[in-house]
Amino acid sequence: MNTYTEENYLKAIFKYSNRTKEGVSTNVIADELNTKASSVTDMIKKLSDKKLVLYKKYKGVTLTEAGRKIAVSVIRKHRLWEVFLVEKLDFKWDEVHDIAEQLEHIHSEELVKRLDTFLDNPKYDPHGDPIPDKDGNVNHHKDIILSDLKKNEKGIIVGVKEHSTSYLKYLESVGLILGTEIKVLEVIDFDHSMKIAINKKDTIISHQASKNLIIKKI
Amino acid sequence: MNTYTEENYLKAIFKYSNRTKEGVSTNVIADELNTKASSVTDMIKKLSDKKLVLYKKYKGVTLTEAGRKIAVSVIRKHRLWEVFLVEKLDFKWDEVHDIAEQLEHIHSEELVKRLDTFLDNPKYDPHGDPIPDKDGNVNHHKDIILSDLKKNEKGIIVGVKEHSTSYLKYLESVGLILGTEIKVLEVIDFDHSMKIAINKKDTIISHQASKNLIIKKI
DNA sequence: TATTATTTTTAGGTTAGTCTAAAAATATAT
DNA sequence: ATATATTTTTAGACTAACCTAAAAATAATA
Numbered sequence: 001m002n003t004y005t006e007e008n009y010l011k012a013i014f015k016y017s018n019r020t021k022e023g024v025s026t027n028v029i030a031d032e033l034n035t036k037a038s039s040v041t042d043m044i045k046k047l048s049d050k051k052l053v054l055y056k057k058y059k060g061v062t063l064t065e066a067g068r069k070i071a072v073s074v075i076r077k078h079r080l081w082e083v084f085l086v087e088k089l090d091f092k093w094d095e096v097h098d099i100a101e102q103l104e105h106i107h108s109e110e111l112v113k114r115l116d117t118f119l120d121n122p123k124y125d126p127h128g129d130p131i132p133d134k135d136g137n138v139n140h141h142k143d144i145i146l147s148d149l150k151k152n153e154k155g156i157i158v159g160v161k162e163h164s165t166s167y168l169k170y171l172e173s174v175g176l177i178l179g180t181e182i183k184v185l186e187v188i189d190f191d192h193s194m195k196i197a198i199n200k201k202d203t204i205i206s207h208q209a210s211k212n213l214i215i216k217k218i
Numbered sequence: 219m220n221t222y223t224e225e226n227y228l229k230a231i232f233k234y235s236n237r238t239k240e241g242v243s244t245n246v247i248a249d250e251l252n253t254k255a256s257s258v259t260d261m262i263k264k265l266s267d268k269k270l271v272l273y274k275k276y277k278g279v280t281l282t283e284a285g286r287k288i289a290v291s292v293i294r295k296h297r298l299w300e301v302f303l304v305e306k307l308d309f310k311w312d313e314v315h316d317i318a319e320q321l322e323h324i325h326s327e328e329l330v331k332r333l334d335t336f337l338d339n340p341k342y343d344p345h346g347d348p349i350p351d352k353d354g355n356v357n358h359h360k361d362i363i364l365s366d367l368k369k370n371e372k373g374i375i376v377g378v379k380e381h382s383t384s385y386l387k388y389l390e391s392v393g394l395i396l397g398t399e400i401k402v403l404e405v406i407d408f409d410h411s412m413k414i415a416i417n418k419k420d421t422i423i424s425h426q427a428s429k430n431l432i433i434k435k436i
Numbered sequence: 437t438a439t440t441a442t443t444t445t446t447a448g449g450t451t452a453g454t455c456t457a458a459a460a461a462t463a464t465a466t
Numbered sequence: 467a468t469a470t471a472t473t474t475t476t477a478g479a480c481t482a483a484c485c486t487a488a489a490a491a492t493a494a495t496a
Contacts, residue, residue: 085329088336089329089332089333089336090332091328091332095328098326099324099326099329102324102325102326103321103324106317106320106321107320108316108317108320110309110313111303111307111317114307114308114309115307118306118307
């Protein structure tokens, strides 16, 4: 059994070790967890002793298979609980993160299994992030983002790359929720803002906003 | 915000300060929490500094109003989660305690409020224990227990005084679940075991079993 | 390549919660 | 009431997770 803190470290390392094969750096982890590099070094040694990460001094850290399993199971729990909070308790998608951060550390395999069943085995959480299956497989989105679309191309919103409350609230307020169909009407060369059509209404959104929306081309 | 551990101490003190006005003794708390008396003394000092308990050396400890509020709110959460686990996730009544021990420490007023609504504002948990309301009021059962009944008296099971898995499993196996109507057919003078009628079937139960069943006379 | 800047690690300390062993206070029994 | 037993507290130490400040390693730049 691992502590709350260990689980959070593993989650942070997982988050930054998806793309590259390089080890995740101490500072990146410290930043993600709002702690100091020296604390990270301490914890990494502990995780290394437990064979949950591979660690070479000054060379960053990578997850072992055991470490990855734990990280993914925590993420699975986080996302399942988010579905519960939104679908069953009627929370908004921008309100669930902090509560799920706590719930993800509840230890009970049976609970997760039953929760999954209760929620009808959802594949995505309320932000469109894929829910890992019980064996640790994750279905990542291919990263097509709205700002990649050209004039007259169309897509459906399937996720977000930025999870801040302010962004989520903004998206909801302009009708950019999961499943919404978008057509690009115009792209402004100067600042890459774009005019888009959603539900027969036109809106203009900034590059900052469009580059954080994951879409599926249609 | 209080830690997981502080909340458990407050809950333990609450548990043993219901009846008498005397302070709860260090050893009783140590026993309840599977820790040592010296650890309890330390924690009591901390809780006393925070004005959550009143403490006089060698004289035991009592909760302040602030401490009681926290204890009761943790118990409220515990029991609401137990209802969730049994009603929504189909856990058995003997399987939910350990999971609820974890869930009771999730901090979010909004979550508790919505969970309560989702569960239709239950008044009792799956073991018949009363769920404190959001203002901290608790509806205790009057303690009429099955072993107090005399021959030919009747009652309905409304709760248990012992929550061990083995007891709960036993009760379920012989059909002694909440709401069951019981008629006392005979009381054996020698060992206080009794013959009872439940759902038209007769059973014999030990004094040990009958003195832990809370009933309502009918 | 030598120097400077950045990152990472080490060294030493802190707090929360725990422990053991011994001392002090209270309770019990002769 | 004195001696004995029990309970509670103190003293000192431990681990987990964190910190600051300084040292060491690596990376970036002149």
